[in-house]
Amino acid sequence: MKRTVAFGTALTLLTLGVACSDADGDGSGPLSAGGAGGVGGDGASSTSGGTTSGGQGQTGGSDPGEGGGTPGQGGAGGGTGGAGGGSQEDLVCARWQQDRASLSEGTWSGSVAGCNAGDISAEGRTNALKLINLYRFVANLPPVAHDATRNQQAQACALMMHANNSLSHSPPTNWTCYSQAGAQGAANSNIASTRGVSAVDLYMADPGNETTLGHRRWILSGALGPVGLGSTSNASCMWVLGGSGGQSPPFTAWPAPGKFPSGALRASYAPLDSTGWSIQSSSINLAGAQVSVTDGGMNRPMAVTQLAANFGSSSAIRMVPQGWTTQVGHTYEVRVTGINSPISYAVEITDCP
Numbered sequence: 051m052k053r054t055v056a057f058g059t060a061l062t063l064l065t066l067g068v069a070c071s072d073a074d075g076d077g078s079g080p081l082s083a084g085g086a087g088g089v090g091g092d093g094a095s096s097t098s099g100g101t102t103s104g105g106q107g108q109t110g111g112s113d114p115g116e117g118g119g120t121p122g123q124g125g126a127g128g129g130t131g132g133a134g135g136g137s138q139e140d141l142v143c144a145r146w147q148q149d150r151a152s153l154s155e156g157t158w159s160g161s162v163a164g165c166n167a168g169d170i171s172a173e174g175r176t177n178a179l180k181l182i183n184l185y186r187f188v189a190n191l192p193p194v195a196h197d198a199t200r201n202q203q204a205q206a207c208a209l210m211m212h213a214n215n216s217l218s219h220s221p222p223t224n225w226t227c228y229s230q231a232g233a234q235g236a237a238n239s240n241i242a243s244t245r246g247v248s249a250v251d252l253y254m255a256d257p258g259n260e261t262t263l264g265h266r267r268w269i270l271s272g273a274l275g276p277v278g279l280g281s282t283s284n285a286s287c288m289w290v291l292g293g294s295g296g297q298s299p300p301f302t303a304w305p306a307p308g309k310f311p312s313g314a315l316r317a318s319y320a321p322l323d324s325t326g327w328s329i330q331s332s333s334i335n336l337a338g339a340q341v342s343v344t345d346g347g348m349n350r351p352m353a354v355t356q357l358a359a360n361f362g363s364s365s366a367i368r369m370v371p372q373g374w375t376t377q378v379g380h381t382y383e384v385r386v387t388g389i390n391s392p393i394s395y396a397v398e399i400t401d402c403p
Contacts, residue, residue: 169205
């Protein structure tokens with residue numbers, strides 16, 4: 051039985067190990083009836099909506115150390131450099147507003163009728179990369195570039211998803227507009243049934259992926275980059291596997307420590323308080339983590355769940371506020387114990403829509 055996605059936005063996820071497949075076996079990607087901008091899961095269970103992220107092993111050439119194209123010549127890292135001087139709050143807010151001043155999707159030059167992948171105009175790809183690097187900036191991670199070969203394969207992937215009105219990391223050869231380049235892109239990409247710029251916000255919210263938060267974790271991965279970005283008028287692929295970022299911070303949290311723009315709490319279809327805060331690490335085993343969050347000395351309970359391994363990090367947890375919502379102007383002290391290297395940090399929500 052083919053399930054549908056409310057409001058038509060779907061996502062698919064990539065793991066480091068096993069490609070996410072269609073839970074129904076119908077070639078449509080892991081979709082189910084979800085809310086606006088719902089996101090598909092990892093192929094193991096039905097979730098709301100549909101993005102997927104693929105992985106190594108089952109789809110060929112999707113090993114993080116392999117996968118089409120040599121990183122290199124795709125383009126600069128994107129994002130606006132912060133002005134000198136000013137407080138951290140001013141700098142973070144200025145960067146947030148500057149990099150979101152234009153969210154134009156650009157223009158697609160291809161067509162489904164002729165199975166012409168075409169390309170997305172420079173504006174669309176630049177804006178998508180800018181958002182990726184904005185989120186990484188807030189999380190204190192270095193920017194990434196895009197790669198021309200990966201862009202081409204991601205573009206062919208987006209055409210296939212568009213032409214078949216479905217999402218899959220292992221599209222069958224009888225799909226309309228099937229190509230080997232597109233299949234390679236599908237095996238290595240986060241995939242969404244929305245255009246490339248808006249997909250970045252959707253990946254970061256990651257609704258419907260309560261067991262992985264895999265799209266967000268790939269964007270915030272220390273190994274990410276260079277990426278490949280492809281988009282049509284209603285589908286997009288973001289190549290995330292095979293990264294050579296080489297960064298290994300002890301942990302990466304979202305919301306991130308320090309000044310955090312309030313706009314990031316609600317940048318997409320679902321608020322962060324409902325999809326969950328997250329901590330990811332490839333050096334600290336977060337299994338058994340116990341989390342306490344306080345706000346002005348008051349306890350703020352969290353429901354904590356262990357996330358599936360190897361979605362952009364080897365370990366991760368999800369934390370969902372219970373009976374409270376994140377508020378502008380508040381500072382949340384987060385402490386994680388019960389692990390080999392305890393974690394402590396503060397999140398200060400600054401008024402920056």
